[in-house]
Amino acid sequence: MTEQRIYLDSAASTPVADEVIQEMIPYLKQQFGNPSSIHYFGREATRAIQLARKRVAGLVGAAKPQEITFTSGGTEADNLAIKGTADYARSKDPSKNHVITSYIEHDAVLEPCRDLERLGYSVTFLPVTQEGLVRPEDLKGAITPSTALVSIMHANNEVGTIQPVKELARIAHDAGALFHTDAVQAAGKMPVDVRDLGVDLLSMSSHKINGPKGVGALYIRDGLEIMPIIHGGGQESAMRSGTENVPGIVGFGKACELAGGRLPEYQRQVSALRDYLIEKVLSEIPHSRLNGSKTNRLAPNAHFTFFGVNGEDLIIKLDEDGIAASTGSACSVKKQKPSHVLKAMGFSYEEITGSLRISLSMQNTKEEMDRTVSALAGVVKELRSLSPFKSKYYT
Numbered sequence: 001m002t003e004q005r006i007y008l009d010s011a012a013s014t015p016v017a018d019e020v021i022q023e024m025i026p027y028l029k030q031q032f033g034n035p036s037s038i039h040y041f042g043r044e045a046t047r048a049i050q051l052a053r054k055r056v057a058g059l060v061g062a063a064k065p066q067e068i069t070f071t072s073g074g075t076e077a078d079n080l081a082i083k084g085t086a087d088y089a090r091s092k093d094p095s096k097n098h099v100i101t102s103y104i105e106h107d108a109v110l111e112p113c114r115d116l117e118r119l120g121y122s123v124t125f126l127p128v129t130q131e132g133l134v135r136p137e138d139l140k141g142a143i144t145p146s147t148a149l150v151s152i153m154h155a156n157n158e159v160g161t162i163q164p165v166k167e168l169a170r171i172a173h174d175a176g177a178l179f180h181t182d183a184v185q186a187a188g189k190m191p192v193d194v195r196d197l198g199v200d201l202l203s204m205s206s207h208k209i210n211g212p213k214g215v216g217a218l219y220i221r222d223g224l225e226i227m228p229i230i231h232g233g234g235q236e237s238a239m240r241s242g243t244e245n246v247p248g249i250v251g252f253g254k255a256c257e258l259a260g261g262r263l264p265e266y267q268r269q270v271s272a273l274r275d276y277l278i279e280k281v282l283s284e285i286p287h288s289r290l291n292g293s294k295t296n297r298l299a300p301n302a303h304f305t306f307f308g309v310n311g312e313d314l315i316i317k318l319d320e321d322g323i324a325a326s327t328g329s330a331c332s333v334k335k336q337k338p339s340h341v342l343k344a345m346g347f348s349y350e351e352i353t354g355s356l357r358i359s360l361s362m363q364n365t366k367e368e369m370d371r372t373v374s375a376l377a378g379v380v381k382e383l384r385s386l387s388p389f390k391s392k393y394y395t
């Protein structure tokens, strides 16, 4: 491996931007104070968090910075939204014990929902279309007077499908339920405006948009009450106790500012590169297919099935060629289970095993796409020659 490595897994994580690192450094060194302290060092840390809160609020159009609660990442934001809302709703009205989500959510939503079932709530998991879209009429059919919360992700982390969040939120509200969206993949990669969408809660994560890992946020609409899930010293208006991750929060704030500033250029550049890649893959690699929606799709996402190969073998071979891609969610790969997202989209076992996610960034180039497609074509051909499906797909 002499050539430069190519990183095509921005949906899993991204490098921390230089400007972000520069803003973080003082809060790791000189300005190391605890924001709860009254003295100068504490006040400086508090001031930095306030600025970050403003910047994060700005990225998603929140009217007030106080509507942003910092968390340890997208996973905690999702847990807080789901468990905090369900707990509060049932404490006020025991009949409010129903939550609706979809089969294609990230585990950070699915697992807290399953935990709610263990705690006696009922949870409805909505199906999706073959493109990975939740049908508004399915939500209408599932919602009842006991529904406390509907949680549907903004953009899917595997196939990049963008959900009709505005319409789904309206349906939830018309039926007296609250609406949460996991916007971990969407915020910073497409316009996201909490007021325009009409959502009550929205989750974000820093490391998907060139911020540091281990920090995220939950937007909680002003006036909405939910229960905290972490109890202690009362930080973050008692919504998330624990000494704040000041350098991380500062970095996240800067990452949001950068992402907001470059958004139109990001969308234009990254989606053009993605379309170039898709066109080249489909025309140069036989028996390949694009998965997900052609139109309602996140700019960086391309998701394929290569019939007759195993996606994990593909990743390993590409890695040997210096190319980093993924079969889908980094977390589900570790669990070694077939993608629940593709299963819900009605894919066969063969379609699921042959799948590959490529997620781009502004750092990627056309030359990298050319090198990737040429490597992919070779690897797919080689794997097909070894596969039991050889006669069907090997050319």
Ligand SMILES: Cc1ncc(COP(=O)(O)O)c(C=O)c1O
Residues within 6 Å of the ligand: 011, 012, 072, 073, 074, 075, 076, 078, 106, 108, 153, 155, 156, 157, 182, 184, 185, 204, 205, 206, 207, 214, 215, 216
């Ligand atoms: C849609 C979605 N939700 C939640 C998460 C979890 O975010 P974090 O890694 O910040 O915990 C991810 C991460 O991959 C994601 O893609």
